[in-house]
Amino acid sequence: MYGQMMRYPLTVPAILRRAARVFPDKEVVSRREDEGLARATYGEVYRRVLRLMHVLRELGVRPGDRVGTFAWNSQRHLELYFAIPSTGAVLHTLNVRLGRNELRYIVRHADDRLIFVDRCLVPLLAPLAAELARVRFVVLDDARRGAEQGLGGALDYETLLDGAREEERFPELDENQAAGLCYTSGTTGEPKGVLYSHRSTYLHAMGSGMVDSMAVSQRETVLPVVPMFHANAWGFPHAAVFTGAKLVLPGPHLAGEPLADLIERERVTLAAGVPTVWNLVLRSLQKKPRDVSSLQNMIVGGSAVPLALIRAWKERHGVTVTHAWGMTETSPVGCCSRLRTATLALPEQEQLAARAKQGIVVPGLEARLEDGQGQELAWDGKSLGELCVRGPWVAARYFGDEQPGEAFTPDGWFRTGDVATIDPQGYIEISDRKRDLIKSRGEWISSLAMEGAALGHAGVLEAAVTGRPDALRGEAPVLWIVPADGARPPAPAELVALLAQRFEKWQLPKLDDVRLVAEIPKTSVGKFDKKLLRKRLLQEQAAVSPRDGGST
């Protein structure tokens, strides 16, 4: 027997309709390339989306076609976020930090027909244009200047919109139709695409408005610093539009100073981004104080959040940092560290420790831990296993794959590749990416935990830990350190002494394995490129080993 409730499809245009109807006066503010601020209301954005839908049809975009974007966070990018899926086509957000080979591979694999590009990003894309003969380009801000930079023949966004009428109706959409496509950074093998549906996008936006998740609401002024080309900017654009939150978009200006300015000027209340960004903003505020008293909550993820960062934001600016975890495959919000009532009754120090964990699985998703044999592990805070998740906004397989493949369990859960513990209170703590764990004397060392400890030294800006083969220990940890600007570079002995407060003696790196470097290489999504670091260590060792049988 079926229920007799409305068969109301959960779609991306339904998210936009709510903002247009209930919050037509709320603003979207975006910083332009020239640093000026562009302002529009949701009512205006809605009408531009209707015209953009018309433009897309006129350009021959058909349901199911993939349409690329190569752009920073801006109002125009937001318009594309809604117009493309509203016509039944698929929004494919291209990561502007990709290398040329990956970019070529992804555009071809997705079979993009049309790519919308920021004028300032044209130099990155233009060299590929000749090889992507099937693709047409639209420059978001001034095609004439785009042409000067190598994209001759590209169309101009505003000119197209000027000539378009508003579509009068939305096509009927099946909620399981594809709405978006995003490729993972793929530190192993080729990049893999995740094909979001309207339903998954809608449910993820709804979930992001829950108190126990991102808590986006009409009361907030939201600043997503996480890019709209990376995992849907963690879903903040959709959630802000759904709830009618004011949306502030930073454009290409992601340094500490312009972000601090933007928070002050637009009275941002809720901001989201990776730890590095919030370190930069903290430093900028130290150099030049500003009134950021409007800011109350900050969602931080992408890599483990150091305790020092959580503490500094709370103590200096009264901001609560909420740690969150997710992946492109999980839309991305998977868990977040909203403290339980029982935890809030604990002393400050223990609360902080809970905040530093990735948090509790959000309502809507389910989590479990698996050992190497597919057996489920206990939530005891000790058992270390691969985190597996399932739920309505988790990928079932990769774009173009007929079968789910190895990233999925036989009973249909997604294997995240992250190794974690879950404690009896449900707090998930990610120890490491599966391939980044270091196995020393038969025991695991978590590179993330060691990096977090090293960041406790005031002279450390960045810290990465990787393993190198070691005849005696199996693997030995190597600590890569970028010293902080202006501070005295830390001595290896000091760092090892600091780590000794948290790690056993056998886990510590040797003094020779503490390496002060000017930079740690990063992937296109800003994570440490540990694959490259490990390769360097192997090459060094290969060069040395034949002569003296290993370093000391």
Add this chain to the structure above:
Amino acid sequence: MYGQMMRYPLTVPAILRRAARVFPDKEVVSRREDEGLARATYGEVYRRVLRLMHVLRELGVRPGDRVGTFAWNSQRHLELYFAIPSTGAVLHTLNVRLGRNELRYIVRHADDRLIFVDRCLVPLLAPLAAELARVRFVVLDDARRGAEQGLGGALDYETLLDGAREEERFPELDENQAAGLCYTSGTTGEPKGVLYSHRSTYLHAMGSGMVDSMAVSQRETVLPVVPMFHANAWGFPHAAVFTGAKLVLPGPHLAGEPLADLIERERVTLAAGVPTVWNLVLRSLQKKPRDVSSLQNMIVGGSAVPLALIRAWKERHGVTVTHAWGMTETSPVGCCSRLRTATLALPEQEQLAARAKQGIVVPGLEARLEDGQGQELAWDGKSLGELCVRGPWVAARYFGDEQPGEAFTPDGWFRTGDVATIDPQGYIEISDRKRDLIKSRGEWISSLAMEGAALGHAGVLEAAVTGRPDALRGEAPVLWIVPADGARPPAPAELVALLAQRFEKWQLPKLDDVRLVAEIPKTSVGKFDKKLLRKRLLQEQAAVSPRDGGST
């Protein structure tokens, strides 16, 4: 092209699994008939649900069968809320305040096979047992005592559970399968059933965890005073379990004093119920102060909330009263009065005025106003029209009906029967039930607005306004007043003078039309029975008119 996300069905057992997995230690506290408190954790409730599923199967309950409950808010009722739909059967909550004829009609219309009943409610149900020969009864607390009160042969809940093993797996459910059934009070015609699906229940629970809706979260201790036999207790049991909130259930003890005790004792933070209940609690607190400082938010609906109530809770106890509106047909949450940031910047008095409106349509639903010809009306705060809604937790037709019928528009929206305005900020204000509006001199008078104004008098406990036919005015308002205990009864002239502050002269009731009564008759869901009041007035007039042509 379809998205490649998990086909994860949105079902009632998935809601329960989250509480069992992530919040096994959180409590459900229920007040028993003997006033003692029963305590269990979600972990314990989960295992009892698994046994109850086994019991249901053993009793021959098959997918699609309707299983009735006739019970107050309690842990056992909560177990039924989850076990019945988890087996694929349909939870049918019977309103314990129904008259015998309605009850018989509804049990037969639903074709209930099994009814679970509170021992203290047996006397209401027993007289019908002989006429409902197909139905088996289970007494929730002590079948032996139930038998003494006329339900011989009834089974005993705890005995059944004691003899059951835990089901090992949940059956696979389609999210569109029926999960629940609830009949509307039906002040016109026969009662009508709304058949909820797993999907609608899940999405409603998710929506209830959103900041802009009920904002239920793991941080809260939730007390739903609204009965679980009425519109799913506004969805609070599902939302509390989904988010892991502590749940406090008052059993049959709904007077001011036991509720105030419960709030103090269990440190309730979020409570929900009709205005009358919160008036009773206020009065109880005045007589006997208690520490209710834990209470922060109160969701009030079911009838319009008087400003005086909102103000008293804020001023005396620091509690924010949030007005909400919904119907059995909308699962029920439709809108709630979370204030917009722009409103929060207004003076206190204007904020209060916004709080007294029913609020903004919640994320997930869409609202519009229609005139009598099906034309859409503007959101200008003035145009009065029928509120229509649509969304994934709104009924598409009534149980047993092949076609949607008159309560639905040709394009598939639900006609609520409520007449409302919507202002440019999106605040919906219900003026009246369509049939309760009074048309005087060709203009509408809102009975709800007049009732609210009359409640501003300290000597008024309850106020109802209905129309009576009037030769000159078409209809004239009649004000029914129940004086407050202990206060000086208000003089009709005083009341009319009070109304004159808000209403035009031609809208005011005549002095003869102000009627002080000991009680206003109510329907089974506790609303004023205006149908009966109107009938009384017509009878009076029929008795008088032939002689003198109308009252003065």
